[in-house]
Amino acid sequence: MASHTEQSAVTVLGLGPMGRALAGAFLDAGVRTTIWNRTPGKDRELVERGAVSVPSPEEAVAAGGLTVICVVNYDAVDAVLRRDAVTGALKGRTVANLSADTPDRARDTASWAAEHGIGYLDGAIMTPTPTIGTLAGVFLHSGPEQLYREHKPVLDTLGGTQTHLGEDTGRAAAYDLALLDIFWTAMAGYAHALAMARAEGITARELVPFAKGISEILPWVFEVSAEGVDSGDYTDSNNPITSAASSMSHIVHVSESHGIDASVMRAAEGLARQVIGQGHGGSGFLRVTELLNPR
Numbered sequence: 001m002a003s004h005t006e007q008s009a010v011t012v013l014g015l016g017p018m019g020r021a022l023a024g025a026f027l028d029a030g031v032r033t034t035i036w037n038r039t040p041g042k043d044r045e046l047v048e049r050g051a052v053s054v055p056s057p058e059e060a061v062a063a064g065g066l067t068v069i070c071v072v073n074y075d076a077v078d079a080v081l082r083r084d085a086v087t088g089a090l091k092g093r094t095v096a097n098l099s100a101d102t103p104d105r106a107r108d109t110a111s112w113a114a115e116h117g118i119g120y121l122d123g124a125i126m127t128p129t130p131t132i133g134t135l136a137g138v139f140l141h142s143g144p145e146q147l148y149r150e151h152k153p154v155l156d157t158l159g160g161t162q163t164h165l166g167e168d169t170g171r172a173a174a175y176d177l178a179l180l181d182i183f184w185t186a187m188a189g190y191a192h193a194l195a196m197a198r199a200e201g202i203t204a205r206e207l208v209p210f211a212k213g214i215s216e217i218l219p220w221v222f223e224v225s226a227e228g229v230d231s232g233d234y235t236d237s238n239n240p241i242t243s244a245a246s247s248m249s250h251i252v253h254v255s256e257s258h259g260i261d262a263s264v265m266r267a268a269e270g271l272a273r274q275v276i277g278q279g280h281g282g283s284g285f286l287r288v289t290e291l292l293n294p295r
């Protein structure tokens with residue numbers, strides 16, 4: 001169990017844009033913050049604000065408190081943590097890994113940590129750097145609940161919403177990937193819509209008010225469809241997948257008539273047509289979920 005002093009001290013390994021934002025928020029909250037980065041020179045502003053910068057990750061870990069690591073991916077996490085000096089310094093301490101990667105990599109890191117007597121929490125940050133230390137930040141955590149509770153006071157100083165998703169260490173990464181799946185597929189659709197709109201003489205500025213309107217339908221769709229998706233009931237008499245496939249084919253037709261690649265929409269229409277081919281033309285579009293991963 002960490003002492004009060006330990007809870008009000010933190011080490012941040014990795015000073016990319018996100019690591020710097022995390023360290024800055026800890027400093028703003030008055031937490032004693034020790035920092036390290038592989039490439040020197042990214043610590044200046046944080047040192048001016050009161051951080052202690054040290055030349056090696058093992059020294060940073062030994063400074064006490066929770067070790068937060070936030071680097072590009074888990075290959076980088078391994079490169080930093082799985083060295084004898086660092087692993088030794090971490091023994092009996094806890095790491096909160098806020099780097100992004102896959103659920104299996106998170107579980108593998110948890111097994112490695114357990115073998116070396118290191119407490120391990122995995123996490124994902126769902127919002128960009130300007131939100132860190134504000135109410136808008138969204139942090140997901142997974143791993144032993146007791147460990148999460150122990151370190152919650154220092155994690156809470158990052159602000160925003162902190163959610164513990166369960167003891168399975170891979171859960172935060174799994175939520176992260178599912179949420180980023182929504183985000184990047186939507187961004188691919190938006191980029192395509194902008195290209196097609198431009199070909200039709202519509203600027204991004206002109207489209208924005210209506211783009212916002214259509215994106216606001218999505219939260220409602222998520223909410224009303226959840227029980228049906230979980231139970232396998234995809235009935236949607238107001239918006240059958242046959243109608244969705246028809247509207248998708250118009251998008252494919254118009255964009256290709258302008259010489260614009262429509263492969264993303266072609267893929268979505270193809271999935272819808274497969275569902276119709278299975279005899280589920282009266283279902284809503286989310287029946288595609290069942291096609292992709294039959295229960």
Ligand code: NDP
Pocket residue numbers: 014015016017018019020037038039042070071072073075076077079080098099100101125126127128129
């Ligand atoms: P990057 O994803 O570019 O990560 C940069 C950091 O990773 C630097 O500290 C860099 O060190 C370090 N790094 C890379 N390779 C290695 C290595 N082999 N050994 C040691 N350190 C290494 O930038 P961010 O800081 O923005 O992101 C960090 C994590 O936060 C990522 O997993 C990202 O997905 C996640 N995230 C970022 C958000 C954002 O808005 N930026 C939003 C949500 C999540 P060096 O300086 O030496 O190259």
